[in-house]
Amino acid sequence: MTNTLTSDSKTLSNGPGTLPSVAYGAALPATAAPAVLARYEEWVRRSPQAPAVVDGDHTWSYRQVDEAADALVRALDGRVRSGDVVGVCLDRSAALVATAVALARLGAVYLPLGPRPGERRLGAVTEDVAVVCLIGDPAVLPAGHRAAEQVELPLPGEGANAAATVVAAFAPPAAGARPAPPEAFYAVLTSGSTGRPKALAVAEPALASLLDWYRDVTGLAPGDRQSLLIGVAFDPHVMELWAGLTSGAALVPAPDAVRWDPAELTDWWRAAAVTVCVSATPMAEPVLDRSWPQDLTLRHLMVGGDRLRRGPGPDVTATVHNAYGPAEATVVTTTHAMPPTGRVSDDASAPPIGLPIPGVTVVVAGADGTVAARGEAGELLIGGACLAIGYLDPELTARRFTAAPAGSHALGPDVPGSDVPGSDALGADRFYRTGDRVRMLADGRLEFLGRLDDQVKISGVRIEPAEVAAAFEQDPRVRGAVVTAPRTADGRTRLVAFVLPAAGAAPTADELLAAVRAWLPEQAVPSTVRVVEAFPLDANGKVDRAALLAIEASAPATPAPAAPDDDATGSEQLVLAVVRDLLDRPDAVLDDNFAALGGTSISAARLLAALERASGTRLRAPEVLRQPDLRAVAAVLDRRRAAAAPAVV
Numbered sequence: 001m002t003n004t005l006t007s008d009s010k011t012l013s014n015g016p017g018t019l020p021s022v023a024y025g026a027a028l029p030a031t032a033a034p035a036v037l038a039r040y041e042e043w044v045r046r047s048p049q050a051p052a053v054v055d056g057d058h059t060w061s062y063r064q065v066d067e068a069a070d071a072l073v074r075a076l077d078g079r080v081r082s083g084d085v086v087g088v089c090l091d092r093s094a095a096l097v098a099t100a101v102a103l104a105r106l107g108a109v110y111l112p113l114g115p116r117p118g119e120r121r122l123g124a125v126t127e128d129v130a131v132v133c134l135i136g137d138p139a140v141l142p143a144g145h146r147a148a149e150q151v152e153l154p155l156p157g158e159g160a161n162a163a164a165t166v167v168a169a170f171a172p173p174a175a176g177a178r179p180a181p182p183e184a185f186y187a188v189l190t191s192g193s194t195g196r197p198k199a200l201a202v203a204e205p206a207l208a209s210l211l212d213w214y215r216d217v218t219g220l221a222p223g224d225r226q227s228l229l230i231g232v233a234f235d236p237h238v239m240e241l242w243a244g245l246t247s248g249a250a251l252v253p254a255p256d257a258v259r260w261d262p263a264e265l266t267d268w269w270r271a272a273a274v275t276v277c278v279s280a281t282p283m284a285e286p287v288l289d290r291s292w293p294q295d296l297t298l299r300h301l302m303v304g305g306d307r308l309r310r311g312p313g314p315d316v317t318a319t320v321h322n323a324y325g326p327a328e329a330t331v332v333t334t335t336h337a338m339p340p341t342g343r344v345s346d347d348a349s350a351p352p353i354g355l356p357i358p359g360v361t362v363v364v365a366g367a368d369g370t371v372a373a374r375g376e377a378g379e380l381l382i383g384g385a386c387l388a389i390g391y392l393d394p395e396l397t398a399r400r401f402t403a404a405p406a407g408s409h410a411l412g413p414d415v416p417g418s419d420v421p422g423s424d425a426l427g428a429d430r431f432y433r434t435g436d437r438v439r440m441l442a443d444g445r446l447e448f449l450g451r452l453d454d455q456v457k458i459s460g461v462r463i464e465p466a467e468v469a470a471a472f473e474q475d476p477r478v479r480g481a482v483v484t485a486p487r488t489a490d491g492r493t494r495l496v497a498f499v500l501p502a503a504g505a506a507p508t509a510d511e512l513l514a515a516v517r518a519w520l521p522e523q524a525v526p527s528t529v530r531v532v533e534a535f536p537l538d539a540n541g542k543v544d545r546a547a548l549l550a551i552e553a554s555a556p557a558t559p560a561p562a563a564p565d566d567d568a569t570g571s572e573q574l575v576l577a578v579v580r581d582l583l584d585r586p587d588a589v590l591d592d593n594f595a596a597l598g599g600t601s602i603s604a605a606r607l608l609a610a611l612e613r614a615s616g617t618r619l620r621a622p623e624v625l626r627q628p629d630l631r632a633v634a635a636v637l638d639r640r641r642a643a644a645a646p647a648v649v
Helices: 036-046 062-076 092-106 119-128 204-217 234-243 255-259 262-272 281-289 394-400 464-473 509-516 547-556 570-583 601-616 619-624 630-645
Strands: 009-011 022-025 051-055 058-061 085-089 109-112 131-136 149-152 168-171 184-190 200-205 227-228 252-254 276-280 300-304 320-324 334-340 360-365 377-384 432-438 446-451 456-458 462-463 479-483 495-502 527-532
Touching: 022 109, 022 300, 036 062, 036 092, 036 204, 036 234, 051 092, 058 062, 062 092, 062 527, 085 092, 085 119, 092 109, 092 234, 092 252, 109 200, 109 234, 119 131, 119 601, 184 204, 184 320, 200 204, 204 234, 234 252, 234 276, 252 570, 255 262, 255 619, 281 300, 360 446, 462 464, 464 479, 464 495, 464 509, 464 570, 479 547, 495 509, 495 547, 509 527, 570 601, 570 630, 601 619, 601 630
Parallel strands: 051 252, 085 109, 085 131, 109 184, 227 252, 227 276, 276 300, 300 320, 495 527
Antiparallel strands: 009 022, 022 360, 051 058, 131 168, 149 168, 184 200, 320 334, 360 377, 377 432, 432 446, 456 462, 479 495
């Protein structure tokens, strides 16, 4: 796909004067794309011995994956039926791939939840969604499913992320839990302002059209190796998994250690001979900040999920695609391709999110709901074949999936581009209101400007601060909570929770953080918790969030800095200084555990980079996260330094 307005991407015009902010990708073929499962089964017939999954020293052919999927179908026969929702709590592995194929063959709805979704969060999902069973390691399942009937599943147990035991746990759906619509192929969870995640259903044709575009733009084909890198609960996971299986390529599951360490990631690309990769933006940006390895087989790097702040440098040998798209529009709706050019990127401006892919219509609407003119900022609306069926909550679907924007029919049937199928001049009769603020440039490309509401993105995951606040309020020691999302000096978004204790309670910030981790994905856990006596209110009696942000910005570092440790070694002083600055914990001491201080795998990656800059020694994320305290981290740093030092003769 090109990224200029040729026959692949068309615009609408009012005639002379200012162009409206409307663009759409190429029309889809008149005949429907083959179903997703049918494309996979074609490769099983054509090349049964070709590798389908390569996980370190273990390889599964297309025939072996298909046999594993058939074994799973037999194990679930009569228990899981067409249209049933099945929650999958597995990590990136051959077992996960076989499960996805088996559920598609059964006609069941694949709901990827990730290997460690959190017991309380998982419990909330099973209360709202009519999940027939959960598939995963028994240890990660909620209590109700651990006590329910379980069937051990014959799934591959090899691989870096594979679970030793996998079961299907059957428990009756909760009263009032919503089923998926009958045409659903998969479902995903998105953040919800009520404190509970929202389940969204997507039909097979929408995914099939996306995969057709993906194969066309990347050239993915037999002999290629497609990454299986994205977090399983993040909707691009569905794209990368089925992209490999429907093109005859091999899927390569990534070990968990590579996901937040740029050096580990590029080493893995090299060792695994990855040719096409999908990556969350926060994972890819540190790679683009480093010297690009010149011995990679990687041809295409598809990044998305957050604002990309820089383009590739002159040494990057892969085409980098800045992709944009909410789960409600099936993963990707617009892209901007940056092929190797030898030119230095303009770091002063973020790359655009580009032009719509085939079958997609994009509109920028002004505050009055009408189509904005080119160059004016407004809300991005998305229509076309990409749209999801909707949320399992029909009222929420009706609010967010709306009719064509006001005034669109006035554009008339004879405007350029009106050959795109649809009920109106825009080529779509239903649009999803993204809540994202964008601007359409004169050539039709879109610039991303931020959110119109309070929703934020942390490491590629959409977070509703209200959901995080609601998680704190599950604690009986909490009377109320408000979560804000200030930006750090280097442009990163962080979450700060202000918590009002219940009468007679005196929880500490660390206690509250420990409790809330069971409710939230890692990216949604705040970096800072402030226990307050009251919330500031505005003139309307509502919580004054601006005042909270001002208080946070002006507050001195709390708690008070710990006393200097004069007996600390140089490495200990370095680790302590970096952790205090990185986590905004001036009170941290060497006996503290990194995770207990609020450190995550995401902040661990930043710690690794900071330590490498300061010492020239590279650690690995697991070496930080598995240590009992910061003193042990410094000891690992010393050992690695000693091992790298030249021998003294």
